[in-house]
Amino acid sequence: MSDTPPEPAPVIVGDEPGSFPHGVLAERHPAIVRQVRKAFPFGPERRKALDALLASCTDGVVEPLPAGADARDRDRWADWGIDAYAGRSWFDVPWLWAESHFYRRLLDAVGYFGTGAWQGVDPFRPAKLAELDAPETDEELAALDGLADLPADERTRALLHGSLWGNRADLGFRLSGSGTGTQDRVQALVADDSDMLWELLPPAGKGTSGRPRTLCLVADNAGRELVPDLLLVAHLLERGSIDRAVLHLKPYPYYVSDATPADLMDALRRLVAAGGAAAAYGERLWSALTDGRVTVRAHPFSCAPLPYADMPDDLREEFTAATVTVLKGDLNYRRLVGDRWWPPTTSFAAATGYFPGPVAALRTLKSDVITGLSPDTEAALVASGEQRWRTSGTHALIQVRR
Numbered sequence: 001m002s003d004t005p006p007e008p009a010p011v012i013v014g015d016e017p018g019s020f021p022h023g024v025l026a027e028r029h030p031a032i033v034r035q036v037r038k039a040f041p042f043g044p045e046r047r048k049a050l051d052a053l054l055a056s057c058t059d060g061v062v063e064p065l066p067a068g069a070d071a072r073d074r075d076r077w078a079d080w081g082i083d084a085y086a087g088r089s090w091f092d093v094p095w096l097w098a099e100s101h102f103y104r105r106l107l108d109a110v111g112y113f114g115t116g117a118w119q120g121v122d123p124f125r126p127a128k129l130a131e132l133d134a135p136e137t138d139e140e141l142a143a144l145d146g147l148a149d150l151p152a153d154e155r156t157r158a159l160l161h162g163s164l165w166g167n168r169a170d171l172g173f174r175l176s177g178s179g180t181g182t183q184d185r186v187q188a189l190v191a192d193d194s195d196m197l198w199e200l201l202p203p204a205g206k207g208t209s210g211r212p213r214t215l216c217l218v219a220d221n222a223g224r225e226l227v228p229d230l231l232l233v234a235h236l237l238e239r240g241s242i243d244r245a246v247l248h249l250k251p252y253p254y255y256v257s258d259a260t261p262a263d264l265m266d267a268l269r270r271l272v273a274a275g276g277a278a279a280a281y282g283e284r285l286w287s288a289l290t291d292g293r294v295t296v297r298a299h300p301f302s303c304a305p306l307p308y309a310d311m312p313d314d315l316r317e318e319f320t321a322a323t324v325t326v327l328k329g330d331l332n333y334r335r336l337v338g339d340r341w342w343p344p345t346t347s348f349a350a351a352t353g354y355f356p357g358p359v360a361a362l363r364t365l366k367s368d369v370i371t372g373l374s375p376d377t378e379a380a381l382v383a384s385g386e387q388r389w390r391t392s393g394t395h396a397l398i399q400v401r402r
């Protein structure tokens, strides 16, 4: 496939009733507002603000930030295009921008950025903790004990798949013989460049230049996605594939379940408390955090409503220095290749040609954006009659550009 930058395809907008993006704006966002309103005993002021957001996101327009907004935040949103979109319907601005801004407004409505009692209270925390505490998480962590007996390469592959399918909140390293086993998952991969990833991250002593090797992992969801991401990082450190890792998390709650530094601490404590192999992974990570081999970033751009092509210079420098940057999840994929109606056979390498270093995407498919399919794969997916392959999370991809 060619690496020449592709002709830009149309940007996705949520203005077409019946389309997936329209459904997110018209149904999912109001449902999220109602759910958050119910989950906390907010007083009249916060309830009024949530009701106003509910009315705005269904029938209203994007509004300028409120007068009380922090000046730095105001400047950021000015840079991120709010002046161009204020006054326009949520359904008429780029879908990526509308969704991202919705979460910013939701945090305003619950008083997250204010000076009152709700300051810093994550409105999604109850749901995140419930997932982390679910019995399924116990079972999945216990399944880690079985990995120790696998040949090294298989263990590495199982942990990669765990991180990949964790994007569907479903720890894929479970090696059960049921219909959700590894083999089915491999068949559900619409692209698999994992060999290229292992060429970038060989085990210690194999084909390495002697320079310290850094993995940037741009995380996605907390709980049952972040846990297998952490396991993968711990494993790559132990295997000597990397010397250090930088975990990019969100500076504030976002897209319901996105991982913040507080969620990292919850996940880590969960691992350490689990006993068995899970605890050993957790302890390894704990010590890697304390001695600086693993560091955490919560860059404002991680919550920006823009594609990574617009990343600021400091982030560009970090990604330039990484041996490989792995972006997890659907939203990061949309931001990586651009939230556009690409023809599915558009080259992934070309769409990510601007990225300042080797880059990999691990994603289950949960929105319409797709690149890098072979013509045969695209034809098979279309012929399968399964219309929702792009959005239902049943398919996944591992794509790499060196």
Ligand SMILES: O=P(O)(O)OC[C@H]1O[C@](O)(CO)[C@@H](O)[C@@H]1O
Binding pocket: 024, 099, 167, 220, 221, 255, 328, 329, 330, 331, 332, 334, 366, 367
């Ligand atoms: O958690 P992920 O994999 O980034 O998925 C979030 C996805 O959910 C949505 O917010 C709504 O479906 C998508 O826009 C987004 O891409």
